Amino acid sequence: MADVAAEAHVSVKTVSRVVNHEPGVRPDTAERVRAVIERLGFRRHDGARLMRQGRTYTIALVVEDLANPFYSQVGAAVEREARIRQHQLITASAEGSPSRERAVIEALVSRRVDGIVVVPADESASSDAVLEASSTPIVYMDRPVRGTPRDTVLSDNHGGVRSAVEHLVAHGHRSIAFFGDDPAFWTARQRREAFVATHQGLGLPGTPRVSMGPHTPASVQETLRRWTDGLESVTAVITGNNRITLAVLLAQRELRLPLSLIGYDDFELAALIDPPVTVVHQDPAAMGQKAAQQLFARLLGDESPAQTVVMPTRLIVRASGVRRGVPTR
Amino acid sequence: MADVAAEAHVSVKTVSRVVNHEPGVRPDTAERVRAVIERLGFRRHDGARLMRQGRTYTIALVVEDLANPFYSQVGAAVEREARIRQHQLITASAEGSPSRERAVIEALVSRRVDGIVVVPADESASSDAVLEASSTPIVYMDRPVRGTPRDTVLSDNHGGVRSAVEHLVAHGHRSIAFFGDDPAFWTARQRREAFVATHQGLGLPGTPRVSMGPHTPASVQETLRRWTDGLESVTAVITGNNRITLAVLLAQRELRLPLSLIGYDDFELAALIDPPVTVVHQDPAAMGQKAAQQLFARLLGDESPAQTVVMPTRLIVRASGVRRGVPTR
DNA sequence: CGGTGGTCAGACAACGCTGTCATGCCGCCA
DNA sequence: TGGCGGCATGACAGCGTTGTCTGACCACCG
Incomplete structure (x- = not known):
C-alpha cells in the first residue's frame, strides 16, 4: 500500500480509502490510485485489515470426518451460509477424538475465528474454559454437550x-x-x-x-x-x-x-x-444451515439464552418397510 | 500479552519467549509468566503472529460442491495433509461458476493463504494474473487449465x-x-x-x-x-x-x-x-492427498518445473459387467 | 474582506505479536 | 582489580492496515 501511495503521490490512507470505496476522495485522485493499484498488482492484505478490525470474518466447522456424507452435507450447508455473509469457512476433522477436538478448537480460538460449529466427539465440555475466556460463540450439532448451556441443533x-x-x-x-x-x-x-x-x-x-x-x-x-x-x-x-x-x-x-x-x-x-x-x-443440510444461522445470529449480537433446536426427521417410504417377512406363527 | 507482561513484571518480549518456548528465560521467570497466562486465560493471537511472520499456515481447497462425495473425499484427504503439517484448511465452493471461482480465489489470495488446491470450473486460467502477482502456489485437480503451466493432478x-x-x-x-x-x-x-x-x-x-x-x-x-x-x-x-x-x-x-x-x-x-x-x-482421497503433497512441496521451496501427475484408476469388478444382454443376432 | 463550513488529504497511532539489537548483571580469569 | 564472555531481559521497530484527528484549500456569504 505504501508502494502504491508513493507511486500515486498520495498517502497510504488515501489508497486505503480508494481500496475500501470510502467517500472523500476526488474522482481523479481515485482514478490515479486505481491505475497504480492495477499496474502494481496490489491486493489488500486481509490479515492486517482484519487484525485492525478485530474480526476475522471466518467461522469454523469441526466434525469427525469430512468424507462422511452426513458431515459433508453439513459442511456444504455451513459453507454456503458463510459465503453468503462474506465469511470464509475453516473445516477441521477431530477424527472422533475428544483430545484432538480440544486441540483443534484451541487452535481455532487462537486464530480468532468469529465462531465455531462443532459436532462434538463426546459430551464432556472439554473446551468450555477456552471458549468462555475467548467468548467465542459456538453451536453444537447433532449431539448435546454438558457444561455451560450452548446453542445446540439436534435431530429428532x-x-x-x-x-x-x-x-x-x-x-x-x-x-x-x-x-x-x-x-x-x-x-x-x-x-x-x-x-x-x-x-x-x-x-x-x-x-x-x-x-x-x-x-x-x-x-x-x-x-x-x-x-x-x-x-x-x-x-x-x-x-x-x-x-x-x-x-x-x-x-x-x-x-x-x-x-x-x-x-x-x-x-x-x-x-x-x-x-x-x-x-x-x-436433513444434514438443514441442520448445518440452522446451526450456521444460529451462529451468525450470535455474531450479530443476539444475546438471548442458549437455545436448543430439534430438527424434524422424515420417513421416506419405499418398499422395504412393508410386510413380507417370515410369518411369526 | 501486554497484560500478562505487566502482571508478571516482565516485558512483552519475555512473555513471547515463554509462549513460544524460546530459550533464554530463567525457569522461575518462565514459571511465573505461565502462571499469569493461566490465570488470565491468555492466548496468543495467531493473526498477529502470522502477520509478523508473513506466513498464514493456511491452505485452501476450492471445489464445485462440498456435498458431492468425490469432492468431500478430496476435502478430507487435503485436510488431513494440512493437519499433519499444522496448517488449517479453508474450503470454499465455487458452485461450478468460473466467475465465482475467480472471486473465491482472489479472496483467498487476499487472505494470503499459503497455497491453494483447486478443482477448476473451466479451462480458462482466469486467476492466472492474480496468482502470478501474489506468487501463491496452486495445484489443479481433476482437470487441467490453460495458461501458465501449473502443478496438476489428473485421473487416468x-x-x-x-x-x-x-x-x-x-x-x-x-x-x-x-x-x-x-x-x-x-x-x-x-x-x-x-x-x-x-x-x-x-x-x-x-x-x-x-x-x-x-x-x-x-x-x-x-x-x-x-x-x-x-x-x-x-x-x-x-x-x-x-x-x-x-x-x-x-x-x-x-x-x-x-x-x-x-x-x-x-x-x-x-x-x-x-x-x-x-x-x-x-481414488479421490489419493488424488487429494497427492495434490496436497505437491502443494506442500512447493511451500517448502520446491522450485522444479510444474508437474502433471496422472493417477491410475481401478476397475472394480462386480457382476454387472458380464454378458447377460439381449443377443445381437 | 473576514469568517464559516465543507471537501479532500495526510500524519499518526494502534491492532498484537516477533526479530534485532542493546543492556545489565554475574562469574571467572589473568 | 580490570576485562571479558555469557546469560537473562528489555526497548524498539515494524508487519500492513484503518480510525481519528488535524490541516490545507476553496467557495460562499454577509
Whole structure:
C-alpha cells in the first residue's frame, strides 16, 4: 500500500480509502490510485485489515470426518451460509477424538475465528474454559454437550425411530428388532431408548430385541441369524445408522432373509436396492444451515439464552418397510 | 500479552519467549509468566503472529460442491495433509461458476493463504494474473487449465474407460454404448475420446454409439430405448459418471433391459444393487492427498518445473459387467 | 474582506505479536 | 582489580492496515 501511495503521490490512507470505496476522495485522485493499484498488482492484505478490525470474518466447522456424507452435507450447508455473509469457512476433522477436538478448537480460538460449529466427539465440555475466556460463540450439532448451556441443533431421534416403528406396525409387523450403534454415542442411546419406549408404548409383545454396536458384518449376521431362528422370529429390523443398514442388507442377502427393513439416515441409491429401502431421513443440510444461522445470529449480537433446536426427521417410504417377512406363527 | 507482561513484571518480549518456548528465560521467570497466562486465560493471537511472520499456515481447497462425495473425499484427504503439517484448511465452493471461482480465489489470495488446491470450473486460467502477482502456489485437480503451466493432478480417464471397454469385450460384448457427461467438461471429453479410441482400437463393429449430456432421466431412457430397439441392439453400457450411472440404472429397471453396465466412479452400495455394479474407481482421497503433497512441496521451496501427475484408476469388478444382454443376432 | 463550513488529504497511532539489537548483571580469569 | 564472555531481559521497530484527528484549500456569504 505504501508502494502504491508513493507511486500515486498520495498517502497510504488515501489508497486505503480508494481500496475500501470510502467517500472523500476526488474522482481523479481515485482514478490515479486505481491505475497504480492495477499496474502494481496490489491486493489488500486481509490479515492486517482484519487484525485492525478485530474480526476475522471466518467461522469454523469441526466434525469427525469430512468424507462422511452426513458431515459433508453439513459442511456444504455451513459453507454456503458463510459465503453468503462474506465469511470464509475453516473445516477441521477431530477424527472422533475428544483430545484432538480440544486441540483443534484451541487452535481455532487462537486464530480468532468469529465462531465455531462443532459436532462434538463426546459430551464432556472439554473446551468450555477456552471458549468462555475467548467468548467465542459456538453451536453444537447433532449431539448435546454438558457444561455451560450452548446453542445446540439436534435431530429428532425419538420421533424418527418412533415413525419407523409405527410404520412397521401399521404394515402388520409385531416382531421388530433394533440394531443400534455403539452406546458410547449419544445419538445411539437416544435411538435405542426411543425404540424401547415406542415398542412398549405400542404394546408389542415380548421384550424389545436390541443389539448395540460396535458391530462387524459378522456380528450382525450372527445376531440376525439368532433372531430369525425359531418361532418368535423377527420380521422387521430397524437400524441405527447408515453403516449398520449396509451391514444388515449384506447379512440379509447372505442369509436370504425376507426381512422388512427401515434404515436410519437416507443414502444415495437407497431407491435402487431391491426392495428399495425405506429410511428415516435426517436433513444434514438443514441442520448445518440452522446451526450456521444460529451462529451468525450470535455474531450479530443476539444475546438471548442458549437455545436448543430439534430438527424434524422424515420417513421416506419405499418398499422395504412393508410386510413380507417370515410369518411369526 | 501486554497484560500478562505487566502482571508478571516482565516485558512483552519475555512473555513471547515463554509462549513460544524460546530459550533464554530463567525457569522461575518462565514459571511465573505461565502462571499469569493461566490465570488470565491468555492466548496468543495467531493473526498477529502470522502477520509478523508473513506466513498464514493456511491452505485452501476450492471445489464445485462440498456435498458431492468425490469432492468431500478430496476435502478430507487435503485436510488431513494440512493437519499433519499444522496448517488449517479453508474450503470454499465455487458452485461450478468460473466467475465465482475467480472471486473465491482472489479472496483467498487476499487472505494470503499459503497455497491453494483447486478443482477448476473451466479451462480458462482466469486467476492466472492474480496468482502470478501474489506468487501463491496452486495445484489443479481433476482437470487441467490453460495458461501458465501449473502443478496438476489428473485421473487416468483414458485408462479407466479403456479398462471398462476391455472388460466388456472380454465378456463377449460387441455392441457397447457410452453415456457421457456434458462435453463442456474436460473429463467428459476425455472419456468420450477414450471410448471412441478403444472402440476402434479393438475393432468393434459399427460406429461407436455415444450420447453426451447434459442428460435428464427421460433423455437417458429415450436414448436407451432407441439403442436397444432393433437388430443392432446395444448389450452393454458404459457411463461417464456417477449421476449418469444412476439414471441408466433407473431407466434400465423401468424398461426391463438386461443390459450389462460399467459405471464411472464407485459409489456407496454399488455392491448391493442387483446385479452389483462394476465400476471404474478413481481414488479421490489419493488424488487429494497427492495434490496436497505437491502443494506442500512447493511451500517448502520446491522450485522444479510444474508437474502433471496422472493417477491410475481401478476397475472394480462386480457382476454387472458380464454378458447377460439381449443377443445381437 | 473576514469568517464559516465543507471537501479532500495526510500524519499518526494502534491492532498484537516477533526479530534485532542493546543492556545489565554475574562469574571467572589473568 | 580490570576485562571479558555469557546469560537473562528489555526497548524498539515494524508487519500492513484503518480510525481519528488535524490541516490545507476553496467557495460562499454577509
